[in-house]
Amino acid sequence: MSNDTMTTPAVKSQNTKAKIIGEHILEIVSDSGEGAQKCGQSFASISAKMGNGVWTVEIIPAEIQPPARTREGASGIRVRVGSKKITNMGNEADLLVAFNEQVPYSRIVQNAYREGTVMLLESKWATHSSEEVKEKYASAVEDFKRQGIDVREIPMEVECLKLVKNPRKGKNMWVLGMLSHVYQRDLSRAEEQVRYVFKKKKDEVIEANLGLLRAGYQWASDHLDLIYEIPVLPTEEKLVVMNGNEAIGMGVLAAGIEVVSMYPITPATSASHYLADVLDRAGGVVHQAEDEIAAIGFAIGASYAGKTAITITSGPGIALKTEFIGLAAMAEVPLVIVDVQRGGPSTGLPTKVEQGDLLAVLYGQPGDSPKVVLAASTIEECFQFIVLARKLAETFRIPVFVLTDANLATGQQPFPRPKAEKDWFSPPIDQSPWKEGVKPFDWNMETGLSRRPIPGQAGGIYTLTGLAHDENGIVSYNPDNNQKTSELRSKKLATIKKTLNPPVIHGEESGDLLIVSWGSTLGAIEEAVDQAIALDAKVSTLHLRFLSPMEPGLKEIFKRFKKVLAIEINYSDDAKAPYVDEENRRYSQLAWILRAQTLVDIDSFSNVKGQPLQPKIILAKIKEELNIK
Amino acid sequence: MFGLKLDMACEIPDKYYSLEDYEKAEPRWCPGCGDHSVLTNIQKLCREKQLDPAKTVFVSGIGCSSRFPHYMKTYGFHGLHGRAFPVASGIKFRRPDLDVFVITGDGDCCSIGAGAWVHAIRYNINMTVMLFNNEIYGLTKNQTSPTSRVGTKSNTSPRGSILPPINPLQTTLGVANVSFVAQTVDWNPAHLYATLNAAHEHKGFSFVHIVQRCPVFQPDLVDEFTSGKDAFHLIKNENGIVLDEKAEKTFKNSVEHDHTDINAARHLAEHENGKFYLGLLYQNKEAQCYDDYGAHNLGFTAEQKMSVLNEELDKRAI
Missing domain, CATH: 3.40.920.10 (Pyruvate-ferredoxin oxidoreductase, PFOR, domain III)
Structure with missing residues (x-):
């Protein structure tokens, strides 16, 4: 032809x-x-x-x-x-x-x-x-x-x-x-x-x-x-390339996790596809549960029995898992929960990106339910944070969330090949005999930490309950006990915070505008900020990885900038919209938390168009804020 | 020479567990509640089988009967309403060394936990399950249950309930991979014990339906049960649950039944003409156990796990 x-x-x-x-x-x-x-x-x-x-x-x-x-x-x-x-x-x-x-x-x-x-x-x-x-x-x-x-x-x-x-x-x-x-x-x-x-x-x-x-x-x-x-810059570094959900799957391998309990949900499922293929060879099993609730219940059961467990889901699944998340917090069962966020509320935009689950994850349970929340901002962090989450969950006897999103889930990016450490794969807890007389909730009164016994350990026998309980795990409706145990569970977050370093600012340490962000927007925001800096703008950015507890020193950092602006992919009212005023304006989710924690008047800029933020949109916003033509 | 080897002769267990070794707090169930009887028989079963309390786990949901784990001096998990099955499944999945019991009530199992119940039957994970069915919500104070008979008057159906009740035996027998279904009553200790024992012996999801009375909210049922002695038929089969002669005599009526025949079991489960058949309705020792799969690759070393990770990273190396 x-x-x-x-x-x-x-x-x-x-x-x-x-x-x-x-x-x-x-x-x-x-x-x-x-x-x-x-x-x-x-x-x-x-x-x-x-x-x-x-x-x-x-x-x-x-x-x-x-x-x-x-x-x-x-x-x-x-x-x-x-x-x-x-x-x-x-x-x-x-x-x-x-x-x-x-x-x-x-x-x-x-x-x-x-x-x-x-x-x-x-x-x-x-x-x-x-x-x-x-x-x-x-x-x-x-x-x-x-x-x-x-x-x-x-x-x-x-x-x-x-x-x-x-x-x-x-x-x-x-x-x-x-x-x-x-x-x-x-x-x-x-x-x-x-x-x-x-x-x-x-x-x-x-x-x-x-x-x-x-x-x-x-x-x-x-x-x-x-x-x-497109010329290639020479590099000595060994790299690997994969998408975010595969990185989660490899993180599960790296964390030595034995039980992956899931229910199919877009855009999280492909992490489990990968694991279903490979985990069997690494001494673990993927359990496809009958529903989201059973998926987390099964993982909690496995964790209670001393097996490292994870459940992987997206926003609607988090909504269903809420009651069990509260139980894990109350009964102090270590658990890793991955939320690959998509557009919400309800079924929303199943295949599209949003960072809309932050508040639900933080405050979704009735009563006070302290938990750790990490947010991955790169494919590499999807991997690393699973390993970190597992350690935090075990050490602090607490549920740990890892938030990613639909953008990271399917996005591919090369990153330095992780160097596996033997310690990552160690068994979940010290399984030496339980010392007679040590209580199942032997709380350290300052840190809230306690060791936990698992079935098989004689001397550690207790009944786990979601009811208020004392250090023996015995149901207690005693007013002072409930006050004390609530404090102890909360203290664990303050303790973790003491181990964290202040976040690193990208750009100058002070200036006219500080952009605060989290999750997959990292690259686009830093690119836009770098372009603005090249135009002599006094703008910097701060990207958070810990959302509960927050990294320390934020208030002090914020004070060094004339204005602080949260940029994220979830809904916020436009300050200039009809009927919207300072008192009723609904801010983006990170802005809400930062305003509450620091009492700094943080502004927000966000949208929910179901796509990653483009650097040019962020650059335009910076220019608008700083009157750069 | 016949007999034990010399070194075996001295192998007496270090520890003999007595009933007290399984008894924890004083139960707070109402006087006259059948839960007390089940608890006593379970503690007896534990002693007879010399179950290691450290390797025995009682899992429950929420409701009167779900307080059960608090009264056992073993490991326990008193979790969420309707969610005992997923938790128990997760516990047993990769811990073949543990003995797992599940305690659930008619609201916990047949209402809020119905979805989990159906799938737990299908998973057929090795655990002993007791459904305490008193046909009423007790802990929340007198609401209609999905197993309440038509006309039951309660705080949520003051003019009498109108929907036909769920029959837990029929439901269980309708699920794929069902492996053990038995029925007993709380007021006949010999039959109750024999049934629990058979359930514990079975490898798989052993479902025991315990017909009960709630002395506070179902007082009418008490009369119905006691005056209706004719209603209860003992299922007889020499390979099934066998009672001693004295215990057998407590039943006026009996029926021969082949518990490997699921259609016959479903027929007995119908309660035709108000008859209750007590004993082993169905057993399939060949049913697939999901925990066999769950425990198929235990005990990997850190080195083994690390080598798989490195292989996988190599596949994606640039």
Whole structure:
């Protein structure tokens, strides 16, 4: 078949020179099931293995098979790749691969593209048998051009048909080949990646996909004048690359956890998929419970019996687990709970990012229910915080939350290979014989800490109860006892706080504006702040990892700045909205806590659009706050 | 030579557990409540089997009967309303060395905990389960239970309840992988003990339905039970729960029943014509035990765990 089947031939020049760039953002969008994500993840892995910095964000529709060629059904991935470490998804994409002309619209409403963005668009719709499809295609192409998008029509399916009967399966690998040439990826690494992706498939499937990969690569070489080179900075450091949910799974391995008790919920489930595959070999078991409540109950039972246990869920699951979380706090059962946050309230935005569970996690239980809350801000921290959480849970006999979100869950980023320490895998508690006479709640009156006996330890026999109880675990309605034991449970947080260092400020130690944040917004905020600092703005940022207890010294830090602004992805009232005034304004969640803890008049800036914050939005806010034009 | 080896002859247990070794606080149940009788028989069972109190765990939910663990000098877990099963399952999952008992009531099991109950039957984890069914909420003071008979007057159905009750035996026998279902009454100690003993002997989820009276809120039931002696039929099978002659004589009626026949068991569970069949309704010794899977990879060393982590990290190395 010759090039004359193409509606608009992609420009080709034999002498195309590689354009050297520091970084690029590319997106691949398709109908659900066409494999855009697999293509993008593979591209990211190849790039990371070549030594580039990488960050990925998945674009996931809520349905498994939404109608084809619809704007809301768009499924895909964004890959930001650069010479240096990449910490967030960035602003508008530089290059887009679209499998049809409708799916880009779902991203246009999110301001994902700019003038000059290159669109590599499947051209088969131009010659489709349906007049309606043809018309829609032609008008969309016109529309894209009007918006300044550099549209290149690509005969993806036509080319794939030369090799396979059903191009719907495999077109993504042809695209991977094309992108591998555009970005000068190592073809041998790309082939290695294809073999890895299809490792569970038959040889002929692998060969077919390798063929498509090579054909896409060759086609781009013959027909496309786009070649980018993203230089690699040499590094001695050993790196690993994975997404946030896999990092949680590896954290579970690293923490020596034996029982993972879960119920399927988006976007947390893939952590358990990974563990279901691997934990068996590491001396643990994944239990898929009948519901969210049973999942945590099972984990608490296992922990009570001396087995390290974790439950992994998302916001709606946290709501259901509330009563058991209170029991774990009251009866002092160590437990790690992971909340991969999604948009709420209720079922909300199941596949989209939000940081909306902070207050629910902190204050969701009736009565006072002290617990530790950690928030991971990078993929690496998804790993490290599981190990840390397990230690804190055991040492302080307390439930420990690790908050991540939908952005971290599916985002891939390389990070230094963790060096496993033997201590991470030690058994949960000292299982030497229980000393006769030592009580099951032998509280240290200053710290609130106590050792716990587990079944099997003679002398430690007690009945755990969620009722108020004394140091013997005996039910007690004594007024002074309830006051005292409430204090003891609370004191554990004050004790932990004494072990923490003040958080490190990114930027100057004082100035006009301090941005306070937590979770996955770290990279975007620091990038925006660095850009503002380059414009001479006196702005710094402080990113919190401990949300209960809070890291120390915050009030003192806040006082050194003229203004403190919390930026996060959860709802807050706009201060200028009708009827909103100083007394009734509802702040973003971190701002509420910080205002209460420090009595500093902290402002908040947040939105709930279901996507990660772009650095440019944060930069615009900084400029507005500091009157920078 | 026949007989014990010399060194075996001296192997007397270091510690003989007497009844007192299982007795903790004075129970606070009402006088005349059948819970006392179950507690006594369980303590007797523990002594007869010489269960190590440190390796025995009583798990309960919330309700009158769920206070039970507080009265046992063993490990105990008095948790949340309706949630004894997930907790007990988690405890036993990777601790094959523990003996786990679950105490639940008709509200705890058949109402708020119904979802967990159904799945616990299916998991078939090795534990002895006692459902104390007095057909009323006692601890919260006289509300209708899902097992209350039609017409039961309570604080929540002052004109009499209208919905037909759940039959816990039928429900249990309707769940996949069910492995042991028995029924007994709190006022016949010999039968109660024999039933609990058989349940404890069974490997799997041994479900014992204990028909009870609430002397405070179901006084009418007391009359019905005592005057209705004809209603109770003893299930007889030489491979099932066997009573001694004296105990057998306390029953006017009996029936031969094959407890491996689930359809026959379901028929007996129907309480047709108001008849109660006491004894072993169903047993399947071959049912899959989920805790066998749970405990299939115990005791990994730190080195083994670390080597898997390193392998996994290597797979993602750049």
